Amino acid sequence: MHNLGFALTGAWQVLLAGLALGAGLPIIFALGIRSLAWGAGEASVNSSGVTAGTRRPLGTVLGYALFTVVVLGVLLGLTFIVGSGFGYKLDFSHIYPTLVAK
Amino acid sequence: MILALVVITALAFDFTNGFHDTANAMATSIATKALRPKTAVALSGVLNLVGAFLSVEVALTVTNAVVKIQDKTGAPKAELLADGGSGLLLIILAGLVGGIVWNLLTWLFGLPSSSSHALFGGLVGAALAGLGVAGVNWNGDGSKLDGVVGKVLLPAVISPVIAGVVAAVGTWIIFKVTTGVAARFTEKGFRWGQIGSASLVSLAHGTNDAQKTMGVITLALIASGHWSDLENIPLWVKVSAALAIALGTYLGGWRIIRTLGKGITDITPPQGTAAQSGAAAVILASSHLGFALSTTHVATGSVIGSGLGRPGATVRWGVAGRMVLAWLITLPSAGLVGAAMWYVGDAVGGMAGALAVFTLLVLASGAMYMRSRAGRVDHENVNDDWDGAPDQSATPIPAAAAN
Numbered sequence: 001m002h003n004l005g006f007a008l009t010g011a012w013q014v015l016l017a018g019l020a021l022g023a024g025l026p027i028i029f030a031l032g033i034r035s036l037a038w039g040a041g042e043a044s045v046n047s048s049g050v051t052a053g054t055r056r057p058l059g060t061v062l063g064y065a066l067f068t069v070v071v072l073g074v075l076l077g078l079t080f081i082v083g084s085g086f087g088y089k090l091d092f093s094h095i096y097p098t099l100v101a102k
Numbered sequence: 103m104i105l106a107l108v109v110i111t112a113l114a115f116d117f118t119n120g121f122h123d124t125a126n127a128m129a130t131s132i133a134t135k136a137l138r139p140k141t142a143v144a145l146s147g148v149l150n151l152v153g154a155f156l157s158v159e160v161a162l163t164v165t166n167a168v169v170k171i172q173d174k175t176g177a178p179k180a181e182l183l184a185d186g187g188s189g190l191l192l193i194i195l196a197g198l199v200g201g202i203v204w205n206l207l208t209w210l211f212g213l214p215s216s217s218s219h220a221l222f223g224g225l226v227g228a229a230l231a232g233l234g235v236a237g238v239n240w241n242g243d244g245s246k247l248d249g250v251v252g253k254v255l256l257p258a259v260i261s262p263v264i265a266g267v268v269a270a271v272g273t274w275i276i277f278k279v280t281t282g283v284a285a286r287f288t289e290k291g292f293r294w295g296q297i298g299s300a301s302l303v304s305l306a307h308g309t310n311d312a313q314k315t316m317g318v319i320t321l322a323l324i325a326s327g328h329w330s331d332l333e334n335i336p337l338w339v340k341v342s343a344a345l346a347i348a349l350g351t352y353l354g355g356w357r358i359i360r361t362l363g364k365g366i367t368d369i370t371p372p373q374g375t376a377a378q379s380g381a382a383a384v385i386l387a388s389s390h391l392g393f394a395l396s397t398t399h400v401a402t403g404s405v406i407g408s409g410l411g412r413p414g415a416t417v418r419w420g421v422a423g424r425m426v427l428a429w430l431i432t433l434p435s436a437g438l439v440g441a442a443m444w445y446v447g448d449a450v451g452g453m454a455g456a457l458a459v460f461t462l463l464v465l466a467s468g469a470m471y472m473r474s475r476a477g478r479v480d481h482e483n484v485n486d487d488w489d490g491a492p493d494q495s496a497t498p499i500p501a502a503a504a505n
Contacts, residue, residue, distance in 0.1 A: 003241060003252035010393040011260045014384060017391075018264055022383025022404075023272035026295065026376050030279040033291040037283045077302055077386050085156040085309050090390065 025073045032066030035059045104191045104456040108322045111198045111463065113346045116315035118205040119217040120150065120350020123311065125358040126214070126381070126401035127303040130374035130408075132484060133363030136296040139354070139481035145297075146304040147352030153308020154344030162332060164317035167253040167394065168222045169193075169229040170239050171321075176332045178325045187325035188456075192447045193228045194322055195456055199463045200224025200440030204432060206470045212357035212365070212479070213428040216396035220436045221314065222254055227437030231444035250433075253394045258429055261395040262403025265384045269404035272376035273411030280372060292371035299378035306385050307397050308347065315343045356479040362402065364488045365421045367409030377401075377408040399429065418488070 039059025076097060080090050088099040127149075128142040137145065162176030171190055172178055182190040201221040208215040229237040242248025280288050319339045323329035329336060363369060369377070381397075381404040388395050402425060409417040446462065447455035 003249065003256060006246060006252065007256040007260060007393075010388070010391055011264060013391050014261075014388045014393055015264045015267065017387035018268040018380060018384040019271060020383075021387065022265075022268040022380035023275070023376070025383075026272045026299075026379045027275045027279065029291070029295050029375070030276040030372070033287050034279055034283050036291075037287040040287075074298060074302065077382060078305075080386055080390060081153070081302075081306055081309055082156055084389070 021073060021077075025070050028066050029070045032063045032070065035063035035066060039063055103453055104188055104195070105322055105326045105328065107456050107460045108191050108195050108198070109319055111195055111202070111460065112315050112319045112322070113342055114463075115198045115202050115205070115221065115318075116312065116343050116346040117350035117353075118202050118209070119221075119311050119315070120147075120347040121353045121355040122205050122209055122214075122217050122350075122358060123307055123397060124351045124354045125362040126397045127300045127307060127378070128354075129359045129361075129363035129401075130369050130377050130405065131296045131300045132359055133369045134296065134371045134374045135485070136293045136371060136374065137300075139356075139359075139484055142300075143352050143354040143481075145301065147348045149301055149304035150308035150312070150351045151344050151348035153305045153310075154312035154347060155340070156305075156309050162317050162320055162335070164314045165194075165225055165321065166239065167248065168239055168250050169197075169225050170233070170237055171229065176317075176321070176324075178321060183325060187327065188452065189232065190325040191322055192444060192456060192459075193225070193232045194318060194325075195459055196228035196231070196443035196447055197221070197225035197440045198318070199443045199459055200227055200436040200438075202463060203439045203466050204436040206467055207435075208428055208432070209355050209357055210470050210474055211424075211428075212361040213425055214358045214362050214398050214402055215425070215428045215432045216258070216398040217311065218314065218396050219254055219258065219429070219432045221318075222250070223433040223436030224440035226250060226433065227440030227442075228444045230437070231441035232448070254433060257388075257393065257395040258399055261384065261388070261393075262399045262406070265380055265400040265403035266407030266410070268384060269373075269377045269380035269407030270411035271407075272380055273373050273408045274413075276372045276376055277412055289371065292375045295375035296371060296378060299375060299382050302382040303378060303385065303397070303401065304351075306382065306389070308344075310389070310397070312343050312347045315346070316340055319343065354481065356481060356484045357474075360479050360484050360486075360488075361421065361425070362405055364485060365418060366402070366405050366425075367415055367417045368488075369405070369408065370412065373408035373412050373415070376411065377404040380404040380407065 039056045041054045083099050088101055090097045091100045124143055124146055128146045131137045132139050132142050166172055178190055201224040204220040205217055226238050239249045242252050316335050316339050320335050381401045384400050406417055406422055409415045443459045447459045450458045
């Protein structure tokens with residue numbers, strides 16, 4: 001039953017990577033959406049009509065910064081797909097990912 | 103001539119693989135209306151086409167995972183070439199037919215089952231019939247995850263659970279984070295989130311699945327002496343396989359899209375984003391780690407997970423249960439068809455045998471296509487409500503009862 005051992009070892013790693021990237025990135029994305037909304041301020045309705053809320057530039061900047069993190073994550077995924085197609089693999093032994101020939 | 107039948111059948115399998123798997127990437131985006139149905143299948147088709155060309159790695163050894171008809175370099179085993187390769191071609195042909203028939207049947211019932219497992223099942227059945235028990239790679243050689251158990255059975259059990267957990271966690275936290283945020287921000291944001299993550303899944307699918315057909319066709323070419331280079335795949339094989347999977351994807355397996363997008367659970371845009379990101383991450387991470395899995399199992403697991411993660415959402419376990427049942431019987435069923443086809447081909451013998459197998463395939467496909475005309479599911483009605491839909495034959499239960 002060596003296969004079961006290999007599968008369980010692999011499964012752990014896939015689960016951890018999946019949680020970090022597959023759940024982590026969308027959560028960062030959601031935080032980005034929240035920051036953008038906060039940055040745009042809350043509109044209020046009163047007798048003189050609808051008043052736009054006060055803008056909070058910090059929220060907007062933070063929102064786009066969070067989106068950038070997500071985009072980088074997606075680019076990493078793309079690099080992996082394209083790279084492995086051409087016989088390279090991503091190497092994480094330096095903290096930042098590098099492409100090495102397989 | 104037998105070779106021509108094998109090539110056509112392989113491309114036909116690739117085509118069914120395409121429309122069977124459109125749902126994996128696009129069902130959620132179609133269900134939440136992030137993309138119009140036609141736009142979604144077109145996008146997915148193009149990405150599959152691009153993906154098929156992106157990979158230059160030779161997937162010549164694809165059958166080694168489950169059967170023993172090739173050596174480690176990808177060359178067909180010498181003892182199978184004694185008769186000019188026609189014995190080997192018959193095994194491949196019967197295996198492909200098993201895969202196609204199972205793909206069409208599950209499509210008819212709107213069940214997302216794994217195309218790779220259907221192919222592997224067909225090949226295992228044909229190899230069992232043609233070569234006996236020793237012709238199947240059951241358990242690998244112990245050095246890595248391999249064989250029917252390691253490449254097919256274990257991943258099928260484990261990968262939907264992993265994808266489900268990832269998507270459930272993602273969905274649950276996303277809903278916590280975005281509660282109370284104005285809809286104009288969440289709708290636009292998650293629309294792009296879904297399109298982006300679904301595109302990644304499509305691209306990854308193209309790089310993985312088209313390769314399998316290319317490998318099988320090239321193996322057939324080598325076996326019949328029309329190709330000898332083990333390092334490269336003929337350009338026309340690459341182009342035709344890429345086109346076949348892209349066209350199949352563009353055709354869209356609407357029945358399966360409907361089951362995955364509407365049947366399991368009612369998906370909202372944040373769930374779609376979480377499900378598709380989870381699927382993309384699990385697919386990429388496992389292919390990085392050499393853990394073979396099926397896109398279908400991952401995508402289905404993550405859709406179920408996103409249903410479990412959203413507060414107040416319900417998962418239709420009846421639908422999910424039927425799917426799991428389909429997964430369980432995919433390998434043996436495709437195997438039975440593959441084996442039966444091998445016996446037919448072998449009994450008739452030679453060229454006529456291959457023709458007989460091919461004719462049976464055409465008849466079976468035609469019959470299932472005709473059956474599907476009653477109760478069409480297409481881009482017009484793919485998003486109709488699941489419960490109480492007037493189009494009863496679109497749901498698997500009555501269709502099964504009618505048989």
